[in-house]
Structures are given as structure tokens and as C-alpha cells.
Amino acid sequence: MTRPPIAEGAADETPAPYTAAPTAPPAPAIGLDLGGTKIAAALVAADGTITARHTVPTPGRDGPDAVLDALATAARAVLPSGGRAPAPTGIGVAACGVIDPVGGLVRAATDQIRNWTGAPLGPGLAARTGLPVACDNDVRAAAGPEFAALPGPAPSLAYLSVGTGIGGAVAVDGRMLHGHAGIAGHLGHLPSPEAAGLPCSCGATGHVEAIASGPGITALYGRLSGSPVARLEHVVARAAAGDATAAEAIRIGGQAAGRALGGLANAFGPGHVVVGGGVPRTGARYWAALRAGFAAEVLAPLRALVPRPPRHGHDAPLLGAAALVTTLPLHHPSGALV
Incomplete structure (x- = not known):
């Protein structure tokens, strides 16, 4: 979904809330799940099928530049080869910490990743990969497929x-x-x-x-x-x-x-x-x-409400991350935000 350009200096503005988005992007997209110990990557097809996977360790002790480099490496590892498959429309990142999707920044984080607070997650990854990037908190992204499946x-x-x-x-x-x-x-x-x-x-x-x-x-x-x-x-x-x-x-x-x-x-x-x-x-x-x-x-x-387990398994963060490219602002390699 294309968003209007964000005005200069508006990084602190709240993004337009998104509705119950599809559990898969309308075209292939890359989903990245950034945790404190590992980065999982997946190429997610338009039907929600994961067609490629890759995992790399999170170099959390090496600081944000090393983490952004590792995210870019994981994303490149699941790119389709041979030119026959459609190119991904973008990258969605589900990341630990307080993530500002509009600014593309990590607003707050624990020391699980060194100096992660303030990292330019969206713009930094877009510059490294040449693809537009949407980013959000990892749990919120994992909740996306669950939310999309709700009735009503x-x-x-x-x-x-x-x-x-x-x-x-x-x-x-x-x-x-x-x-x-x-x-x-x-x-x-x-x-x-x-x-x-x-x-x-x-x-x-x-x-x-x-x-x-x-x-x-x-x-x-x-x-x-x-x-x-x-x-x-x-x-x-x-x-x-x-x-x-x-x-x-x-x-x-x-x-x-x-x-x-x-x-x-x-x-x-x-x-x-x-x-x-x-x-x-x-x-x-x-x-x-x-x-x-x-x-x-x-x-x-x-009182009729009873907490229940999620319908989706371990792939929920990856599927939710890939869907972010249709629901949140995209940070482009040029520095534009749409």
C-alpha cells in the first residue's frame, strides 16, 4: 500500500493505523525476524508459502552496523535465483525493541544488542539491500497473521x-x-x-x-x-x-x-x-x-473470554514481517518514505 510522503521532521508522528492486513503480501516479499541471538529470513510468496529460508547469528555484541550488515546478508541469501521467479517487492523486518515504523528507528531497546537504541533500521537496511524496507516490533509483527484471521x-x-x-x-x-x-x-x-x-x-x-x-x-x-x-x-x-x-x-x-x-x-x-x-x-x-x-x-x-494459544506457529514473525510491506510506510534506498 502506497502511503503519502511523510513531511520532513515528522519522524515522531504516529503512522496511520493499519487494518486487518492479509497474512501474505500480494507479491513475493522477504521477511526478517531479528532476535537477540539469531536472524531468520524467509522469502514469502503471494500465497503465504515460504519458498526459501536462511538463518545467521545476530552479532549483537558488535553493534548496530554489524547487525544491519547481517540482516542484509540474510535477506540476500533468500533472493530468488535464475531470473525465473518474481523479484521481491520489499523487505519487512520484525525486530526486538521499541520500533518506530515511520522514522524507521529503534526508539528503545535493552542491551541484548549493543547500542541498538537509535539504530536506523529501515533506512539503514534499505541502503544496504537496494530494496524498500518496512519495520516493526517483532511481537506486533507476529500478531499480524493472528489479527488478520479474526472474524468480523x-x-x-x-x-x-x-x-x-x-x-x-x-x-x-x-x-x-x-x-x-x-x-x-x-x-x-x-x-x-x-x-x-x-x-x-x-x-x-x-x-x-x-x-x-x-x-x-x-x-x-x-x-x-x-x-x-x-x-x-x-x-x-x-x-x-x-x-x-x-x-x-x-x-x-x-x-x-x-x-x-x-x-x-x-x-x-x-x-x-x-x-x-x-x-x-x-x-x-x-x-x-x-x-x-x-x-x-x-x-x-x-468473563466469557478465555486466553488461548496462537493459531500460527514459529513462522508467525516471518509471515507477519513479510506482510509489513503492504501495511506500513516503506523506507526506500533513495531515502524517500512512501
């Missing part, structure tokens, strides 16, 4: 992703929200009573990410048991083996996520609530706690 002309969605960190996306009345500088949907930074006094990755204290993320639950188990473990998988295994403290750590983390999500639901009234990420995949114990926390918070008109 103007659905509303709360999408929570719980893993090493906690992210999210919010869609209201058929529009995915970006907010000022792309910050909408960072649900891991909602206040949580269970996390009172705990430091968050953002530098504040008391946010739900500090208690309900994978590392948050793992650290909680260490505090409760006096026997720290390295990974959430160890906590889950101990709970399955009958360790009551491990089960309690998972319950508290899941409940905290559910309560925060329930409070958010009261604020804007979604018709659908989806929870993805690695932590919910640990099993029924976490889901039961999250759903109980959610049910305890929501107001009466929302």
Missing part, C-alpha cells in the same frame, strides 16, 4: 508473548495500535503487584516481566527454594516431579501475567485474547495459572 469487520485483540522477555500487541476496532514512537503493546512493562521491588530489564522496578517471564519465574524459584537453577526448563521438570516450590513459582508467574492481561482487557475490551511465546508452551500448569489470574481481574462483560 473490526475485531479487537490483546496479544501477549511470554518468553525471555514479555511483549505484546493491541488491536482495537480493526486497527493495530502503534502509539507514539511505536511503543504501544509493550505489555511486559505493566505494573504487577507480584513483581513489587523487582528490577525489570527496562531499568524500572515492579513490572510483570520481572516475575512472569522465563527468567523471572526461574529467579523466583531460586528465591523461594534457596536452590537456584539456570533455566526455566529445570523449574518445569522439578514441578512435574512433585516439587511444590517449583509449582508455586510457575503459579505465581502465570497468575501475574494473567492479572496484568486482565487489567489491560478491562481498559479496551478485546474480543480475543491470545498468549504465545516459549513460556506458555511449558504446559498446562502455566496456562491454568494465567487463565485464573485473567478471570480474577476482568469485569463481568468479559
Whole structure:
């Protein structure tokens, strides 16, 4: 979709909210999923089929220029060869951090990627690849295919992703929200009573990410048991083996996520609530706690809502990233924004 040119100095303006976009671009596009440890690339055909894949490590310790170079390398690796396949229309990037789609900038980020805050993601990648680039937060991009599949002309969605960190996306009345500088949907930074006094990755204290993320639950188990473990998988295994403290750590983390999500639901009234990420995949114990926390918070008109897993699997960020070329402003190699 072509957007009107953005006026000079308007990088902080909120982009026009996009509606329930298709889960695939109308022509081939490249989707890039930038995480803290790896970059996944895919060439996505017009029917949503992934026709080529490539993965490279994220050189996060080497700074933003190295990361942009690695993104360009991954994109080139999935370009069609031989001249018989249609050339991609552009590149969509699903990236960690607070991403401003209009400015094409990383507005805020943790230190998982060194000096990532302020990186010119859209313009920098367009200059390196010669292709137009659209960019957005990784969780918001992953929520795109889920949002597009919802029934009705103007659905509303709360999408929570719980893993090493906690992210999210919010869609209201058929529009995915970006907010000022792309910050909408960072649900891991909602206040949580269970996390009172705990430091968050953002530098504040008391946010739900500090208690309900994978590392948050793992650290909680260490505090409760006096026997720290390295990974959430160890906590889950101990709970399955009958360790009551491990089960309690998972319950508290899941409940905290559910309560925060329930409070958010009261604020804007979604018709659908989806929870993805690695932590919910640990099993029924976490889901039961999250759903109980959610049910305890929501107001009466929302009590029929039950958080559910996403319909799309691990490819959701790649499919959502490729679809960004039809829904968000495109940064061109010339420096133009349309």
C-alpha cells in the first residue's frame, strides 16, 4: 500500500493505523525476524508459502552496523535465483525493541544488542539491500497473521508473548495500535503487584516481566527454594516431579501475567485474547495459572473470554514481517518514505 510522503521532521508522528492486513503480501516479499541471538529470513510468496529460508547469528555484541550488515546478508541469501521467479517487492523486518515504523528507528531497546537504541533500521537496511524496507516490533509483527484471521469487520485483540522477555500487541476496532514512537503493546512493562521491588530489564522496578517471564519465574524459584537453577526448563521438570516450590513459582508467574492481561482487557475490551511465546508452551500448569489470574481481574462483560494459544506457529514473525510491506510506510534506498 502506497502511503503519502511523510513531511520532513515528522519522524515522531504516529503512522496511520493499519487494518486487518492479509497474512501474505500480494507479491513475493522477504521477511526478517531479528532476535537477540539469531536472524531468520524467509522469502514469502503471494500465497503465504515460504519458498526459501536462511538463518545467521545476530552479532549483537558488535553493534548496530554489524547487525544491519547481517540482516542484509540474510535477506540476500533468500533472493530468488535464475531470473525465473518474481523479484521481491520489499523487505519487512520484525525486530526486538521499541520500533518506530515511520522514522524507521529503534526508539528503545535493552542491551541484548549493543547500542541498538537509535539504530536506523529501515533506512539503514534499505541502503544496504537496494530494496524498500518496512519495520516493526517483532511481537506486533507476529500478531499480524493472528489479527488478520479474526472474524468480523473490526475485531479487537490483546496479544501477549511470554518468553525471555514479555511483549505484546493491541488491536482495537480493526486497527493495530502503534502509539507514539511505536511503543504501544509493550505489555511486559505493566505494573504487577507480584513483581513489587523487582528490577525489570527496562531499568524500572515492579513490572510483570520481572516475575512472569522465563527468567523471572526461574529467579523466583531460586528465591523461594534457596536452590537456584539456570533455566526455566529445570523449574518445569522439578514441578512435574512433585516439587511444590517449583509449582508455586510457575503459579505465581502465570497468575501475574494473567492479572496484568486482565487489567489491560478491562481498559479496551478485546474480543480475543491470545498468549504465545516459549513460556506458555511449558504446559498446562502455566496456562491454568494465567487463565485464573485473567478471570480474577476482568469485569463481568468479559468473563466469557478465555486466553488461548496462537493459531500460527514459529513462522508467525516471518509471515507477519513479510506482510509489513503492504501495511506500513516503506523506507526506500533513495531515502524517500512512501
